[in-house]
Amino acid sequence: MNTTPLPKSPLITEVLLLPDGRILVHNLTPLFAALLSDLNPADEQIQPRAARIAGGQNEARKTDTTK
C-alpha cells in the first residue's frame, strides 16, 4: 500500500452541495462553520457550532474576511 502524506494545509473540511439546496459537511472546522453561518445565519445546525469557535481561530477568521 502507498503512503499518503498529510496535506500541507493543517485544516481540512469537505463539502457536498446538493441540488435540493442542502449542504453536507464533513470534518467541520470552526473557520468553516463561521463561513457557513455567515452565509445562512438562520441555519439551526450550523449556528450553534459557529458560536463555539475557539478564540484564537475566530480571530484568524476575522483577519481573513477583512482582506
Place this chain on the structure above:
Amino acid sequence: MARSRVEAARAALAECHLCAHHCGVNRLAGERGLCHAGVETRVFMAQVEVSDELELIPTFAIALSGCDLRCSFCITGAESWNPQAGEPLDAVALAAKAQAALDEGARTVMILGGEPTVHLPSVLEIVAELPDDAKLVWKTNAHGSAQARELLDGLFDVWLADYKFGNDACALRLARVPNYTRIVQENLLWADEHSELIVRHLVMPGHVDCCWAQVARWLAENLPGIKANLRSGFWPGWRSARHGELRRTVAIAESESAGRIARECRLNLVR
C-alpha cells in the same frame, strides 16, 4: 493508568484480539489481520472540529489510519482502509497540539479513526501524555473485543459509539462484518456501565426500516434514555456505488421518517 497498560497492550499485538474479528495474528512479527494494521500507528488528521455533538465541541480530533470494518460508504475510506495513510504518530507532539487547542477553548479531545481500537497501544501512549483533567472522547465503531474494553476501562469520559446496522445481513453486505448485532450491542451495554455513552446512527438511503428502526427499538428497550444522535448527512462517497441503494443521499422523506421513528421510540435525541 494509561501508561501502565501500554506494555500489556503492545504485547497483545503478538496474538491480536483487539477487535471482534479475533484474527489472532502476530502483528509484532509482521503478520496482518483484516484491518491490515501492523505495529506502526499513523495519523491522517488532527485538528479542532465542531461537527460532533454540541456538548463535545469544539473538540481536538485525532484520527488514526486503519479500521477493522470495510464500510463501502466510509467517508474517510482512503485513510480508514489503509493503515499506511498519513504520518507516523508522535504522542508527545499530538498531546502538545491538544493542549494548545484546550488552551484556546476546545472542550474535549477525541480519538477516532478509522477505528482507534486497532491501535490501542498507541492510543494509551497518547492518553498518557494528555493532561489528567482533559475530557476525553472515544469515538468507536463498537466492534472491539473484551480485551480491548479491559484496556480502555476508566480512561475515557465519553464513548461516542456508532450503531450502524440494524441487522447482520446489512452489516455483512455493506461492511463485511459478521455477527455485527451481537458484538455492537455487547459493547454498547458495557460502555453504558463504564462511562458516559452517546450512540450515533447515520441514516443510510434505503435502510430506514431495516436498519434505523431496528436500532431505535433496541435502544429504547435496552438503553432507555441514552443519548442518541440521528445523523442524516449520508455522503455517497468511497465505494458506495457498489450498492445500488447507496448511490444517492438520504431523501428528505427518509429523514422525516427516521425522525418519526425516533419520536415513537421516545429516544433522547441530541445533536
